[in-house]
Amino acid sequence: MIVGIDLGTTNSAVAVWRDGEATLIPNSIGDVLTPSAVGVSDEGAVLVGMAARERRATHPALTATAFKRQIGTQQKLQIGQHLFSPEDLSALVLRALKADAEEWLGEPVDSAVITVPAYFNDRQRKATRRAGEIAGLKVERLLNEPTAAALAHGIHEKEDKNPFLVFDLGGGTFDVSIVEIFEGIIEVRASAGDNRLGGEDFNDVLADLALGQFPALAGIAHDSRLREMMRAAAERCRRALTTGDPAAFSFVWEGQPFETAVTAADFEAAAGPLVARLRDPVLRSLRDSGVVSETLSEVVLVGGATRMPLVRRAVTRMFGRFPDASVHPDHAVALGAAVQAGLRARDAALNEIRLTDVCPFTLGVDTTEFDSNGRMHPDVFAPIIERNTVIPASRVHAFSTVHDNQKAVQFGIYQGEARNVASNVKLGTVSVPVPPRPAGRIHVDCRFSYDTSGLLEVDLTVPETGMTKQLVIHDDEDAPDEAELAARRAALAGLKVHPRDDAANAAVLARAARCYEFFLGERRDHIGQLILAFEAALERQDPRDIAHVRREVEERLNALEGERFL
Incomplete structure (x- = not known):
């Protein structure tokens, strides 16, 4: 059995393609989201998921979270007496998801499609793949997170669709992809991102903002237990600001309650530098894809951090329109991974769907x-x-x-x-x-x-x-x-054929050369310029660019030679 897994910075999820649809699999406590947290109990037992996350504020030295940000590095993380690499910790989360899936499905799970941020480099991807292997999974494919979200969004829409943008802001990473659907193909045109930007960073900003209201704590602001307490309070406050304004920022430290009110305006002002960082990956993806923002059919929000009103307002201002929030922000990536798992398993219900992706780095x-x-x-x-x-x-x-x-x-x-x-x-x-x-x-x-x-x-x-x-x-x-x-x-x-040696391209060049010999004057000069433009496109070796220029050359030659060649 093959499943799809969203290995997230804050939460992870597993889903399966069965009976013609993608279905999320609940964990042992009935939730479809499993915190990406690993801890050690007082007795030395390893805890994964909610059991570990609940101890983060009270036992920060015995708990690890957000380790996805270090995957692919040589960094080691100390949890009590244990020393883990980020991929070891990721493997523990994947193993827990595998066990939950096997319990729910009633059969062994041996393979998985695992999602990664689009902007993960080679080291990070290989480390993620190794984490899957350590967890006992054959990693059938690493799938870019916004690509997975596009699959979840576009799976029921078989008709052609103009390019749309997937805006994926999760707990620890930010990804943008330009996607187009045509003739049953879901094609990613471009991806960009920031692997150090997510909801966790907004929590830190909110914690720093609130700390200024508690002068009694200024001298111990870097205490690890206090910091985790405030991060937990910041996450609760951030979620509360989604539905109300102001929101309470409250926690208990050394038996003493601390509370202050945070307004949405204050939070938005403090988070301004983070919001500004959302713009650059968007511009890069549009520039690389050659797509103008006005021609996007929609802007799709994915990732739990896109629930923040300040993010939605920023996206609205950026594109001059309201984004599409119809896809469940926390579930879309796992559901898309399950669709890809179904494609890998060659499910008959998915025969009409094909997926292309892009190289994330040069x-x-x-x-x-x-x-x-x-x-x-x-x-x-x-x-x-x-x-x-x-x-x-x-x-x-x-x-x-x-x-x-x-x-x-x-x-x-x-x-x-x-x-x-x-x-x-x-x-x-x-x-x-x-x-x-x-x-x-x-x-x-x-x-x-x-x-x-x-x-x-x-x-x-x-x-x-x-x-x-x-x-x-x-x-x-x-x-x-x-x-x-x-x-x-x-x-x-x-694929190892230069475009100039492709039969269709060679035929167009030969036709253009013949026309150059046949015509005189301005027409001959015009054909010469067409040949130069087509040869330049062939040297760039971009299939989409070549196809576009070839069609243009053929249309110009048809016009010159008349209906005899139409």
Whole structure:
């Protein structure tokens, strides 16, 4: 049995696709949301979920929350006498969800689709996958959270739909995706986000705001127990501000009650810097997708933190319209993961639905550049597959030697957006021998092929010698079996054709070349410009861009040649 899991910063949930619909699975106490909290009891027993969360304020040294924010790092978290990595803690939550699902379904659960923030990098994704394996699950796919929400939102709408924006603000992360539905395909056009922005940050702002009203506590403001007490009070106050204004901020410290009233206006003013950070990922996703905000069919709110009135007002101001809150903010991601689980299980009810996703970060290599004075600048990032490229995808770029009589060309493989590779995530290294020649005379074609499960193939080819080298990058600690790896690589092999060699593109170029020879004067010049534009699109290697320019070239040629070719 395969299930869908929303592994959240604050809460997690598990759902299953059965009888033609996605269904949330309740945990052992009947709730469909399980707190992403791990603790240790006074007797040393490990607690997961609500039992751990309830002790956070009183036993902060024995409780861990929001550890999703550290996943993919080397950080260790001390809980009592135990030392855990973030993925160990995530595995404990996943194991609890697995046990709840098995109890409710009455059968073993061995596989899962697990959601991750769209802006998780390679290390964070691999750590999440390892957490699933530690929990005893085969991770069929890591699914971006806003993509999952789009599946939950669009599953009943088979008709074509203009691009819409999924605005996903959860407990610890913020994601934005531009999604389009056409011909049964749910296509993600672009994603952006902030992995350090969520409801927990708004709680901290509210706690700091209230602390100013309690001068007696100023000297112990950094006490961990006090801080957790105030965070718990902040969360209660934040929820109360959703339905009333003002709201009480109250807690008991060392037997003494503390209470103050917080107004929505004061909270909104204090949270202004956090609200301002919501804008940049939205702009980036619109820019990367080429979609103008006015053409969005709707703005869909997902994630528990979108319940805050100040967030909804910010979104309304940002887009000049009210957002769509029809999808349950806490359930959408888990339900979408269940839909994807059904797709993986090839459920007949989902045969008409296909899903595409995008590469969340740019993939590229380290190169050396020369300035106008001829000085070398090494370790410069050269993108090959840009962020928000629809995947699976394959792209190739040519590089040349930089030293006389160079015997090999070595590439570091990186993921990120920074110009200096030291600020990006290194994924591996590959080199290929080249014949000794003057600098710049030998070229190496570097092809990246990337699939939806994070498999990256790097192919180096030296056209002058025919020498090739290949590097396959996946998680060594979670290596797929040979049959699965062979199938995934075979699927990528079909993409390793440069767009200029595609039959349809080659035919249009040949037709344009013939027309150039046939016509004279302004018409010939016009056809020459069409050829240049199409060749430029082919070099950019973006299928959507190529298809658009090819249609335009064909329409122009049809107009020139007349109805004989229509």
